[in-house]
Every structure is written in structure tokens, then in C-alpha cells.
Amino acid sequence: MKILVCISNVPDTTTKITFTDNNTQFNTQGVQYILNPxxxxxxxxxxxxxxxxxxxxxxLHVGDANADATLRKALAIGASDAVxxxxxxxxxxxxxxxxAAYAQDKGFDMILTGRESIDYNGTKVAAMLGEMLDIPxxxxxxxxxxxxxxxxxxxxxxxxxxxxxxxxxxxxxxAEGVADWKIPNMRGxxxxxxxxxxxxxxxxxxxxxxxxxxxSPASRTSVQLIDASEVSKLIDLLQSQGFLKN
Amino acid sequence: xxxxxxxxxxxxxxxxxxxxxxxxxxxxxNQLNTNLIALSIGNVADDDLKSLGNYGADKVLTVNHQNLKxxxxxxxxxxxxxxxxxxxxxxxxxxxxxTGKGLAPRIAVKLQAGxxxxxxxxxxxxxxxxVVKNNVFSSKAIAFVEIxxxxxxxxxxxxxxxVVETGGQATVENFDYQANESDFKTIIKEIVKASDKVxxxxxxxxxxxxxxxxxxxxxxxxxELAALLGAAVACSKPVSDAHWRPHEEHVGQTGITVSxxxxxxxxxxxxxxxxxGVSSSKIIVVINSDANxxxxxxxxxxxxxxxxxxxPQLIAAVKALxx
Numbered sequence: 001m002k003i004l005v006c007i008s009n010v011p012d013t014t015t016k017i018t019f020t021d022n023n024t025q026f027n028t029q030g031v032q033y034i035l036n037p038x039x040x041x042x043x044x045x046x047x048x049x050x051x052x053x054x055x056x057x058x059x060l061h062v063g064d065a066n067a068d069a070t071l072r073k074a075l076a077i078g079a080s081d082a083v084x085x086x087x088x089x090x091x092x093x094x095x096x097x098x099x100a101a102y103a104q105d106k107g108f109d110m111i112l113t114g115r116e117s118i119d120y121n122g123t124k125v126a127a128m129l130g131e132m133l134d135i136p137x138x139x140x141x142x143x144x145x146x147x148x149x150x151x152x153x154x155x156x157x158x159x160x161x162x163x164x165x166x167x168x169x170x171x172x173x174x175a176e177g178v179a180d181w182k183i184p185n186m187r188g189x190x191x192x193x194x195x196x197x198x199x200x201x202x203x204x205x206x207x208x209x210x211x212x213x214x215x216s217p218a219s220r221t222s223v224q225l226i227d228a229s230e231v232s233k234l235i236d237l238l239q240s241q242g243f244l245k246n
Numbered sequence: 247x248x249x250x251x252x253x254x255x256x257x258x259x260x261x262x263x264x265x266x267x268x269x270x271x272x273x274x275x276n277q278l279n280t281n282l283i284a285l286s287i288g289n290v291a292d293d294d295l296k297s298l299g300n301y302g303a304d305k306v307l308t309v310n311h312q313n314l315k316x317x318x319x320x321x322x323x324x325x326x327x328x329x330x331x332x333x334x335x336x337x338x339x340x341x342x343x344x345t346g347k348g349l350a351p352r353i354a355v356k357l358q359a360g361x362x363x364x365x366x367x368x369x370x371x372x373x374x375x376x377v378v379k380n381n382v383f384s385s386k387a388i389a390f391v392e393i394x395x396x397x398x399x400x401x402x403x404x405x406x407x408x409v410v411e412t413g414g415q416a417t418v419e420n421f422d423y424q425a426n427e428s429d430f431k432t433i434i435k436e437i438v439k440a441s442d443k444v445x446x447x448x449x450x451x452x453x454x455x456x457x458x459x460x461x462x463x464x465x466x467x468x469x470e471l472a473a474l475l476g477a478a479v480a481c482s483k484p485v486s487d488a489h490w491r492p493h494e495e496h497v498g499q500t501g502i503t504v505s506x507x508x509x510x511x512x513x514x515x516x517x518x519x520x521x522x523g524v525s526s527s528k529i530i531v532v533i534n535s536d537a538n539x540x541x542x543x544x545x546x547x548x549x550x551x552x553x554x555x556x557x558p559q560l561i562a563a564v565k566a567l568x569x
Contacts, residue, residue: 013499013519017386026383037500092351093360118499120382120389122363127319127351136320136432139348142493152435156344156494158256158448160439162317166432176486176501177493208360212377213390217525223532223542228551231559234531235567237547241529243451243508244475244567 001055001146003046004108006099006125007074008036008117009067019214026119026214035070037181038114038174040077045144045179046112047078053146055109056080060102062087062095068197075192076184082197090207092120096128097205103133109168110151115140115175126173137171138164144178249275250335252285252326253298254345260294263341263404263448265301270407271339272302273368274400278336283307285329285421287314287322292418299416301409307421313430316437317345321429323352329421330357335397337369342401343447350401360393363401366526384499384522404448405505405528446495449478451508452527454497456482456520458513458534458553462490467557468512474564480504482514498523513553516541533557 011017012032020027035043046057059074060083061067071082085098103111111133113126123139130137142161143154151170155162184192226233238244251271253264268284275282284303286295288310295306309325326349330338338353340346342364354361366388367379375392378400382389446452453472459465465479472479479495486496497504499519509527513534514520521544524530532545535552542548549556 011383013384013522015383017383019387091360093354096351096355118384121380121384121503123347124351124354124361124363127348128355130320131323131352131355134428137348137352138319138432139351140344155348157317157437158344158445160437161494162434163436163438164432165435170432175493176496208354208358208395209362209391209393211382211389212392214382215379215388215390217381217385217388220530220544220546223545223548225542225548225550228549228556231549231556232563232566234547234549235560235563238508238529238531239567243529244564 001050001053001110002106002108003050003055003057004103004106004111005039005043005046005057005059005074005079006111006113007039007043007059007061007070008114008119009033009061009063009070010036010117010119013037013118023214024212033066033070035073036114036117038116040181041176041179042112042114042174043074043077043079044182045174047182048179049144049146058083060085060099062089062098064088071197072192073184075195076188077182078188081195083200084197085200085202087202091209092122092124092128093209094205094207096125096132098202099125100129100132101203102200111169111171113171113173115173123173126171130171133171135169135171136166138166139173140175141172142175142177144172144174247278247336248281248283248333249278249337249339250283250285250326250330250333251303252338252340252349254341254343255286255288255290258288258290260290260298261448262409263343265409266404266407267339267341267402268298268301268303269410270368270402272410272412274337274339275302277368277371281305283333283335284416285309285326287325289315295418296415299414300411302412303416306416306418308418309421309423311423311425313425316434318430318432319348319352320432321425323349323356324426324429325421325423327353327356328423330397338397338399340401342403346401350399354399357397357399358395359397359399360395361399361401362391362393364403365400366403366406381526385503385525386522403505405450405507444476444478446478446480446497446502446504449504449506451475451477451510452480452497452504452506453477453510453512454480454482454514455485455512456514457484465491467561471557471561471564474561474568482520511541512557514541515539516544
């Protein structure tokens with residue numbers, strides 16, 4: 001079984017988000033980058049599945065050499081080899097196009113991405129890849145198991161879940177619950193140094209959207225504290241704002 | 247030229263999030279001075295289809311096919327893209343629901359259209375551009391995204407646009423769709439519905455609790471308060487990590503991002519990752535025994551005190567109000 005896991009390199013969850021160049025660029029000054037948490041659980045599940053099925057896991061990133069440390073971490077967690085498509089991503093369409101061009105003739109049985117990246121928060125690449133490769137996709141997957149050449153996937157739906165059977169190949173965007181986060185061990189870290197990291201040049205493709213400006217969300221006016229002995233005051237306030245219907 | 251809007255149904259019924267999407271799409275159609283066509287897939291009663299006119303649809307296209315009773319991602323996206331092509335739609339709108347998140351990117355690729363998912367504003371069309379806002383960096387910032395393609399796809403964030411009733415009835419037409427076998431590779435084995443609980447992503451009110459509740463056995467009062475308010479129940483990451491509550495209730499940066507009108511946080515200190523997942527809520531109420539809990543800094547209303555005393559009092563106060 002061949003699995004491809006697509007990963008993003010994102011600012012650490014505690015990063016203070018600021019912008020430069022008249023609020024048109026994200027300020028990367030002093031920012032620590034990490035493997036996107038949703039991609040990390042995709043990778044963790046891929047490694048588990050590959051161990052059970054004697055398969056291989058390739059990790060892929062679209063971006064510049066700054067992400068190589070993150071790719072090495074993915075190798076330490078258990079990926080067999082890494083690929084970096086050497087391009088500055090413009091939008092999800094651009095990224096998905098690059099991945100689809102690479103994956104097209106490689107015979108992957110399963111392609112995993114995180115459900116979203118914690119920087120631009122789109123849930124786009126998994127389904128775009130599915131469309132570009134003309135194979136099924138599940139954008140928010142809670143569970144993946146394998147039965148022969150079929151994936152059994154749980155998809156999150158409003159107020160419940162759906163269990164799907166999808167023949168290989170398919171694309172899945174993984175959400176929490178699909179696996180536990182894996183901490184690389186010393187052996188993994190040592191072997192990651194010698195595993196292959198292939199750099200591939202991008203295909204020519206135009207993005208279909210671009211971010212023209214950033215803005216910070218409106219800050220809240222300071223909190224109105226209500227004394228613990230006057231709980232009903234809170235209820236009155238909420239009612240006056242139309243929250244409590246009789 | 248027209249605007250096409252896809253309206254989801256749940257077991258044959260339209261929901262409020264569908265009317266939000268419709269109202270939003272109507273406003274865009276007005277901006278473009280064109281008509282609004284709604285598309286429904288699945289088995290929906292004729293009167294319900296006509297009633298979409300009450301939210302601005304000029305015409306409703308319906309596809310009701312044996313194989314399309316349940317959601318099939320590839321087939322549904324093929325139908326919506328086909329309708330968009332037939333209508334020469336310049337904008338396609340849908341909900342950024344779990345289902346919409348699976349559909350929108352596929353439709354966008356089929357139409358070679360730029361996509362903004364989680365849209366929170368109407369497009370700004372000044373200077374011939376098309377710019378829509380969405381939340382980025384886990385709601386720590388807002389991006390202005392310009393779509394540069396001829397056709398645009400927008401997936402509207404739940405609770406981001408108010409339902410507007412325009413009055414009127416829409417005409418209903420069957421939409422002819424030629425099924426493509428390769429669009430039905432995915433087989434639905436089972437659909438599990440979690441009783442009658444309010445679904446978290448589109449809930450208007452969310453009652454959320456954290457480690458301050460000390461153990462899973464204490465969630466009864468949280469569920470009772472939520473039921474009284476018609477709210478969804480949520481929790482913080484440590485709570486779902488400890489398996490006190492299921493993962494699907496975890497809101498925060500790596501869980502579900504919610505944007506309800508009212509978010510009530512009980513016994514949650516307010517780690518930056520948790521706040522990232524809830525900060526686009528309209529009103530935030532924080533109840534915590536620690537006056538220095540960081541959550542108070544982003545709250546609109548706060549009570550410093552013991553959840554085990556305050557929550558039963560809240561329940562009593564809501565009950566008193568209701569009776």
C-alpha cells in the first residue's frame with residue numbers, strides 16, 4: 001500500500017499574528033514554524049496503516065526550503081521518504097494543482113491531508129485533489145480503517161457521522177480522532193537524517209485567488225463582571241439581547 | 247448570467263443555515279443586478295421548494311433521483327457544476343457546512359473558479375474587483391481575498407449572514423441530470439445520528455465546559471443548561487483528550503471552530519488555542535473561579551465563582567424566566 005501525506009508548515013499555535021507592508025503580508029519575524037497539527041494526525045494514521053499493511057508513506061510539502069526541518073520531523077515520525085515541490089504557494093488551487101501533477105502517475109492508494117491548516121484555515125486541498133485526480137474525497141474524516149482495497153471512513157456530518165466504503169484510490173482530509181499525535185523516538189530522529197528528501201520543481205499554474213489585505217478582528221470592549229450573588233442579572237442581560245426565547 | 251445557490255436539506259427539510267445562504271446569495275444577485283436560481287438535490291416537498299421564493303429565489307431547480315437520496319460528494323458536485331454551466335452562473339454560493347466543505351472545492355475545480363470558504367462578508371465589487379472576507383489564523387485575523395477568475399464560488403460561514411424574508415414564491419423546475427457511474431464509487435454503509443442534540447457547527451448558542459468541572463460525571467448540569475437554552479454542548483481540548491467528552495465536542499484551534507451568537511464558557515481558563523476557535527462568537531460569557539483566567543480578557547460578560555454553585559443557579563433562573 002502506498003500512502004501520500006500532504007503537509008503544511010504553519011506558525012506555532014501560540015504565535016502572535018501581526019502583519020507588515022501595510023497589512024498585506026504576514027509578519028514572519030521571530031515566528032516558530034511547526035508541522036500543521038491536522039497533518040500530523042494524518043501522518044500518524046498513515047504510519048499506523050503502513051505498518052499493518054507493509055506499505056510506504058511519502059510526505060509532500062509545497063513550499064520553500066524553510067520547511068525542510070518540518071519534513072525531517074515527518075520522516076522522524078515514520079514517513080519513508082519526503083518530497084518538496086519548490087514553489088511559493090499562492091492559493092489552495094495552486095497547491096492542489098502541484099500535488100495532483102506530482103501524484104498523478106505514482107500509484108498512491110490513499111492521499112491524506114489535514115482537514116485544514118491552522119494558518120489559512122481552508123478546507124480545500126483534499127477535495128480539490130480528489131476532483132483533479134477524478135477520485136473520491138472526504139474532507140473531514142474522523143476515522144480510517146482498511147478492508148482489502150477499500151477504505152472504511154467515518155465522515156463528520158451535522159449531528160452525527162456517516163460511515164463510507166471507498167475503493168482505492170481516494171483522498172481524505174483528517175480531523176481529530178483519526179489517530180493520536182505521535183512523538184518521534186530517538187531511532188526515528190536518527191534515521192530521518194538519511195531518508196531521501198526529493199526536491200521537485202513546480203508546474204506552471206495560475207492561482208485563482210489572492211489575499212490582498214489582512215485585518216485584525218475588532219477587539220472586544222472590556223468584560224462586564226457580574227457578582228456571583230446576582231446570577232439572574234446575567235440572565236436578564238441575555239434576555240434583553242434576545243437570546244432567551246420563552 | 248445569474249447567481250446559483252445550492253440549498254442543503256436534512257431528511258427533506260431546509261434549515262436556517264440554508265435560508266442564510268439564500269439571503270446572502272440574493273444580496274449578491276442584487277449587487278450584480280441579476281436573478282437568483284436555487285438548486286435542491288434530494289426528496290423535498292414541492293411546497294418547501296416553492297417557499298425558497300420567500301428568501302429571494304426567483305426559480306428553484308430540483309433534482310430528485312433514486313441514487314441521490316443521500317449525499318454523494320462527487321455526484322452532487324457534478325450536478326451543481328452542471329447547473330452553473332447551463333445557467334452561465336457567474337457566482338455559485340453554498341453553505342460552509344460539513345457537506346459544503348466537501349462540495350465547494352470540487353465545484354470550484356470543475357468551473358475553474360476561485361473559492362472563498364468560510365466567507366463572512368458580501369463581496370466588495372469596487373473597481374471591478376471581487377473581494378470577500380474570511381477568517382484566517384484560527385480567527386486571529388481576517389483576510390480580504392480577491393477572486394481573480396471569471397466564475398466565483400463562495401461557501402458562507404454559518405451565522406455570518408442574517409436571514410432576510412423577501413416574500414413571494416419561486417417557480418419550481420426539474421433539472422435534468424445525466425448520472426455518471428464513476429461519481430458513485432463511494433458507498434454509504436451507515437448514517438449514525440446522535441439523537442436530537444443541537445449540532446455544534448451551526449448552533450446559535452453553545453454551552454462549553456472545561457477542566458474546572460473536575461470529571462465527566464459532572465456534565466449533567468451542563469447538558470441541562472444547554473437543553474434549556476436550545477444550545478449545543480462543547481468542551482475544551484484537555485476534556486476531550488482525557489476522554490471525558492467525545493472529540494466532536496472539542497472546540498478550539500485543533501477542534502471545531504464555532505461562531506455562535508452566544509458562547510458560554512464554564513470552567514475553561516481560556517488557552518490561546520481555545521480562544522482561537524471561539525473568538526468569532528458574537529457574545530462570550532465566561533464563568534470561572536479564577537479571576538485571573540485569561541478568558542475574561544476576551545469575554546463580554548463574566549462571573550467569578552464556583553461553577554458547581556453558579557450553574558444550578560443559572561438553570562433555576564432560566565427555568566423561572568420560562569415559566
